[in-house]
Amino acid sequence: MDFLSFSFVYSVFCGAIILFILKKLFSQPPPKFGKYAPSPSRLPIIGHLHLLAKFPDDPWKGFDAIRQQFGDVVSLKLGTCDTIMVSSLETIKEVLINKAKIFSGRPDFYRYHLIFGGDRENALALCEWSELQKLRRSLCSISSTPKFASTSYEMLDKAITSEMGKFINLIESKPDRILTKCLVRQFSLNVFTEYLCASRMDYGNSTLIEQAYNFDFVFYDISQCGPLDFLPFLKTLGFFRGYIKKLNSISKAVRVYVEEFLVKPRIAKMDKSSMLEGKMDLDSCDSMISLDLMYKYHLQNPEELSYDHFFFAIGDLVGGSSGITNLLMRIIGHLAMDMEAQEEMYQEVLAAARQLDTDTISIKHRPYTPLADASILEALRLSSSPIVPHVPTQDTTIGEYFVPKGTMILFNNWRMNFSSEFYTEPEKFQPSRFLVHSTNNNSPNPWQIKKPEVFMPFSVGQRSCLGFKLTQNITFAALCNLLLRYKIEPVDPVETIREHVKMGILALRVDDCFRVQLIPRE
Numbered sequence: 001m002d003f004l005s006f007s008f009v010y011s012v013f014c015g016a017i018i019l020f021i022l023k024k025l026f027s028q029p030p031p032k033f034g035k036y037a038p039s040p041s042r043l044p045i046i047g048h049l050h051l052l053a054k055f056p057d058d059p060w061k062g063f064d065a066i067r068q069q070f071g072d073v074v075s076l077k078l079g080t081c082d083t084i085m086v087s088s089l090e091t092i093k094e095v096l097i098n099k100a101k102i103f104s105g106r107p108d109f110y111r112y113h114l115i116f117g118g119d120r121e122n123a124l125a126l127c128e129w130s131e132l133q134k135l136r137r138s139l140c141s142i143s144s145t146p147k148f149a150s151t152s153y154e155m156l157d158k159a160i161t162s163e164m165g166k167f168i169n170l171i172e173s174k175p176d177r178i179l180t181k182c183l184v185r186q187f188s189l190n191v192f193t194e195y196l197c198a199s200r201m202d203y204g205n206s207t208l209i210e211q212a213y214n215f216d217f218v219f220y221d222i223s224q225c226g227p228l229d230f231l232p233f234l235k236t237l238g239f240f241r242g243y244i245k246k247l248n249s250i251s252k253a254v255r256v257y258v259e260e261f262l263v264k265p266r267i268a269k270m271d272k273s274s275m276l277e278g279k280m281d282l283d284s285c286d287s288m289i290s291l292d293l294m295y296k297y298h299l300q301n302p303e304e305l306s307y308d309h310f311f312f313a314i315g316d317l318v319g320g321s322s323g324i325t326n327l328l329m330r331i332i333g334h335l336a337m338d339m340e341a342q343e344e345m346y347q348e349v350l351a352a353a354r355q356l357d358t359d360t361i362s363i364k365h366r367p368y369t370p371l372a373d374a375s376i377l378e379a380l381r382l383s384s385s386p387i388v389p390h391v392p393t394q395d396t397t398i399g400e401y402f403v404p405k406g407t408m409i410l411f412n413n414w415r416m417n418f419s420s421e422f423y424t425e426p427e428k429f430q431p432s433r434f435l436v437h438s439t440n441n442n443s444p445n446p447w448q449i450k451k452p453e454v455f456m457p458f459s460v461g462q463r464s465c466l467g468f469k470l471t472q473n474i475t476f477a478a479l480c481n482l483l484l485r486y487k488i489e490p491v492d493p494v495e496t497i498r499e500h501v502k503m504g505i506l507a508l509r510v511d512d513c514f515r516v517q518l519i520p521r522e
């Protein structure tokens with residue numbers, strides 16, 4: 001009896017200690033202001049990651065299931081990463097616009113350093129907000145967001161039209177006229193290097209093929225979060241060695257290419273003394289090739305923009321070509337699966353070409369074919385690529401909820417893109433959902449684009465995408481000129497294409513993507 005009561009007291013004592021330790025481990029200090037956002041119960045070490053495991057094909061479905069249960073602001077622990085997911089237009093705008101300055105940081109993932117030469121501050125999209133970033137954004141945007149009818153706009157038009165001609169010649173030289181992702185990424189990379197660095201390579205050149213592949217590989221990697229981000233100790237334990245090695249060697253190869261094939265040859269042709277003449281006025285730099293412009297700025301202001309910052313910024317912009325490769329392939333995939341949509345778009349492009357009396361559609365012709373623009377938006381909506389996570393640089397709030405400094409903010413734009421609250425038949429490829437009757441009597445087309453406020457594929461605010469205009473213009477011209485000449489038919493079964501373009505991320509598989517055949521129109 002004595003023994004029994006001793007062991008009972010002992011068990012209660014041990015239980016109380018364990019409970020105390022668990023409470024200490026899992027309880028949070030009281031919030032500095034407001035209250036903590038609701039949160040599902042979590043597991044040790046992995047936090048809430050197990051809730052996403054039920055959705056291996058699309059973790060955003062898992063995130064949205066959490067949103068449905070816990071509301072528009074949810075606190076999550078993704079492995080070691082304290083996270084807040086925001087899911088309503090109101091809360092997304094609060095982060096991206098109203099409190100843009102506070103939420104201007106990025107997560108500090110090991111991968112980001114790995115890809116950008118050991119320092120994520122080299123990366124335009126992954127660095128912290130700073131005066132340097134403001135400067136880089138204004139330098140880059142001269143060519144990445146060319147204003148209509150500006151010199152940059154004319155240069156872009158020329159680069160696309162000229163590359164499109166060469167691309168059509170390439171297709172014509174192939175007896176089977178099969179279009180692959182490998183070809184599309186060579187095209188996109190050439191448009192970018194020609195426009196930004198005055199340099200291109202012939203199709204089939206091994207460096208062009210290899211580097212277009214490498215950019216695409218890095219783009220695919222950057223477009224998603226992975227186990228190394230949330231469970232960084234896995235690296236210390238020796239996991240993912242092969243993957244880390246491959247990512248490291250591919251990003252290194254990209255840097256060597258940018259330096260040896262784009263930057264150095266161009267600099268060699270420059271007259272340095274003339275570069276140093278006359279202080280640069282950024283408002284009047286519109287007529288310069290982006291590489292020349294940034295190099296000149298670096299020469300004149302080396303303390304503001306180092307050689308490395310100039311060089312990485314050029315690489316980043318050129319890397320944007322992968323976004324266009326993937327978007328273009330997606331639209332091509334959707335059109336190959338939906339002949340009716342393809343025919344409707346073809347008729348509009350054909351009518352525009354006849355009205356303009358031309359056999360080449362240029363970016364200047366966008367008002368004539370709003371359906372092509374609408375198809376770009378629809379493919380973006382269906383890809384529902386996530387907004388790069390933001391991080392607050394100080395303790396703050398979202399609505400009534402406390403958000404500690406350093407918390408990763410995830411944007412549930414999956415809901416913004418797929419909720420039947422905002423779209424009818426949201427899973428369907430239906431470009432016309434972005435069209436309304438034109439309000440402009442002088443418009444060459446009775447339709448014009450209208451985007452719902454919830455649709456923000458390029459994000460909004462001070463860290464929004466720098467490449468949205470390049471994306472829309474290059475994709476538009478490539479798509480219209482292909483459609484004008486060819487009917488797009490699937491080579492792989494429609495089910496395979498559907499499997500590839502399924503939603504959740506813009507990046508398609510790097511290797512082994514689907515193929516289509518281009519059948520010449522009469």
Ligand code: HEM
Nearest residue numbers: 124125320323327387388457458459463464465466467471
């Ligand atoms: C289909 C094409 C593209 C999509 C859907 C896309 C989307 C995005 C999104 C969602 C962001 C994050 C914005 C934020 O964090 O608030 C972003 C950032 C960025 N994008 Fe794009 N993008 C595309 C193409 C491009 C291209 C072609 C370029 C380059 C010319 C580019 C350059 C950038 C840069 C530099 C940033 C970082 C801006 C910053 O953090 O300050 N993007 N993009």
